[in-house]
Amino acid sequence: MLAHDSAATAIDPVALADGLARGFAARAAAQQGFPAENHRELHASGYLRLLLPRDQGGTEGGLLPMVRAQERLAQGDAATALVVSMALVVMGKLREDRPWPAEVFAEVCGGMLRDGGAINNCVTEPELGSISRGGIPRSRATPVDGGWLVEGHKIFVTGAPALRWFLTAVVLPPSGAAPDGELATAIVAAGSPGLRIVDSWDGAMSLRGSGNSDVFYDKVFVPDRLMVERVPIGQRQGSAGGKASAPGLGPWSLAISAVYLGIGQAALEAACDYANTRVPTALGQPIAGQLHIQQRIGEMQAVLLAARATLHETARLWTERPDLRAELPARIAAAKYLCTNAACTATEHGLRVAGGFSLTAALPLERHFRDARAGLFQPPQDDLALGVIGRAALARRCGADTAP
Incomplete structure (x- = not known):
């Protein structure tokens, strides 16, 4: 209830x-x-x-x-x-x-x-990687009476054990209107016969509880009404849309950046708690009074504050200033870059605050350190994010009077 x-x-x-x-x-x-x-x-x-x-x-x-x-x-x-x-x-x-x-x-x-249950896109495959990088999935759908039979294998399906719907990228066979076939999304219900989830994430370095599983489709029936977003493969690139449609550059991807910011904040709080309560016998007082500890905590706080300011301001602008939305993908990329790297910086300093104890399960710092690293591979990755940010800065200055 x-x-x-x-x-x-x-x-x-x-x-x-x-x-x-x-x-x-x-x-x-x-x-x-x-x-x-x-x-x-x-x-x-x-x-x-x-x-x-x-x-x-x-x-x-x-x-x-x-x-x-x-x-x-x-x-x-x-x-x-x-x-x-x-x-x-x-x-x-x-x-x-x-x-x-x-x-x-x-x-x-x-x-x-x-x-x-949740909902997620299922696009990445072992051979081709993500279709966001230009590949065509090998997963196929064959027409049958009333719908389609889906066959294929997807990897890195985050949250698979908790999903209610699997939005699965498939290729439909050629037709008169689409001689090269169509790229489509099959809306697959959890528990469908032939749908199999394999835990391939157990023991991974980061986010071990994310259920980032392999999903296999063995002639999974999908009603015709649930085969949506059909696009002829020849038109695929043209249908990708503007910059805001690129992977990781839509407004709601800010919620993913927020996850990594949360990891960094959790590390900060854990490090502060440790520093305030750790009293070595040689010191006779909490290590929080030591300048080098204060400086490490200060750097953790500073990078998190800067990332949070960018993240929240970008979300606010998207909501309150629709006229600026065409310019915001670069800010979204900046928020992602800052949040994930702030999390990596903060969690590393957290380890240094707690010393050897940080490597044990007695403190959550080692888990936060590991989890933060997953953000480096969340789209857009750093090189792509910086490219988006740089091109936007160059475009703003293009044709401007730059004479000293």
């Missing part, structure tokens, strides 16, 4: 995330495998309803409130928060653009509202 009835509208996402994060943090250190209990609590508390639009029974959290909430959720358990942020990226775009038939969107939202 949900904690909020369908009439509830006044939900504070940050306060709700705060309560959930406390419970997540309490079990994170001893967590083994996928944290299914966390995801049950996300549904029971009504937090997942913040992803859904009001016209579909959701409570529709806004961009900045959800960015702030996701940072707080990640301080409790970053792996769980990342699954939610991935779903926010998908659902945020769906609820704003409405690219699907209304009855299909209602079916997808209704399934999440009723049964819980």
